[in-house]
Amino acid sequence: MRSASPNLGHLALLVAAGGLLSGAFLAFHYAPTFEAAHDAVAHVETLALGKFLRSLHHWCGTFALVLAGLHAARLFWHGEYKPPWRALWVLGGCTALVLLGFAYTGYLLAGDERALAGLRVMDGVAASTPFLGDAIASAIRGGEVISSATLTRLYALHAVVLPAALVFLVAAFVARVKRLHGELAPTRDARAAIAVLALLALCAILFPPGLGPEADLTGSAPPDARPEWFFLWVNELLHRIPGNTFLVAGLLPLGLVTLAIGLPFLARGEAREPARRKPEIAVAAVIVLVIAGLTAASFARAPERVEEASPAPAGTPTPLAVMEKFQCARCHRIDDAESPDDTGPPLYRVAADDHPAVKDLFTRQFFRLKVGDPRKYWDGTSMNYTPTRLKPTAAELAALERWFFGE
């Protein structure tokens, strides 16, 4: 048997358990819609220890993947994927896939620009599948375009399906180990476990995942959008071999996963000593080195500077033109003009008006919130910018703000 050094698989599972626990708490503070996700995540970070909790959860993903990867490398080196461990290797491989799924879907749930960019890449890869592309992509999206339905599907995967899969796989794994060895391998890694948890907590304190600007479904991806570290190599390949999305980002990773999990059935030699398995070790080393090289190259490459198409200077909109465009007068009285339907309060120049209570309430911040995005300020509002349902642009909002505050 191997030396008494810590069982990295145990450590990976310990970290995964931490991910489940922290995730359960985070689920109390989350809503999977584009209207709410970013606000909800930002809100968690304002709560006591909330930022730490989210950072712990984030780092659980990375730690579990790295530990699982090292564990697999060690098993591979010692040839411990051969009988009688074949089923364990396959179960472990599936568990690693589930961990990858956790990290991947989790990254997309934050509702910020990076997450949306990731969603778009995923959508593009799915849509590039020959014949079935449309069907697969719309099944993932839950509709014709990326929307809150997409986010809700990913959340269901992340918080319901994958945890269930993880628990099932671990249970099957433990049952198999018991059949092989009669009992679970002794837990002789308490010291290593404490060290890993301490390192995890340290990473969580020093390197929180951060939250980018809120995703804009109608906007373009930010120029420095990058996937998570474990997909950087695919990103780099896509960059180097453009035009083969399905081959590079779909078939290649899928092929590698099949190769890795199916290893016990592909490399059937009896020998377990590394010295007698040189060809397969060489192939694995080349694959790992190529992936590591591509990842390093991706880190080294400066993010592409996409030339932003500057919006055409359409002249400064006048406040009255803006109110005309959004038909404010349908529900509000503007100055003294009549309104057909007095649903909303009269609009007057707030700062110039002698309404102390209103004036104090109507701060600029409140104005931008309420007028810039009424639904966000208050879900129950009937204010919806009939008939366009478009929100005012920053320039239009600024024009209204000047008018409101009598400038």
Next chain:
Amino acid sequence: MREDRRGFLGLLVGALFGIPGIATLLGARGARAWIDAGPLDALPDGEPRRFSFPVKAGWEKRERTAFLVRRGETVIALDATCTHAGCTVRMGGGPGAFTCPCHGGAFSLDGEPVKKPVTRPLARLETRVEDGRVKVRA
């Protein structure tokens, strides 16, 4: 010994991830701010004034409505939520100073119940007058 270690690790994981988790659940209320409700002089004595203000509710902003009633140099703030079934009460319209449109219950100017089915007074928000300005605690 083995069992001890496993229990210890469980405790460690539970503490590392559970303590921040529970802290976020307990800390969700956050600090309650004092909101400016305008100068005292703008409030007529003994006549309620409707006062709506945004409050934080999780990651959302919701509107909360109260009635400010000035009595001399002090001001009380009554939550507009009816204590019978949770509708928003209105000023006037019945035997009391406030009437609930849902079941016709009524409250006095001090928020005391005056007409069935209402039996409990309107909730009061904390208020104070500072430098001639009325402050309400959200």
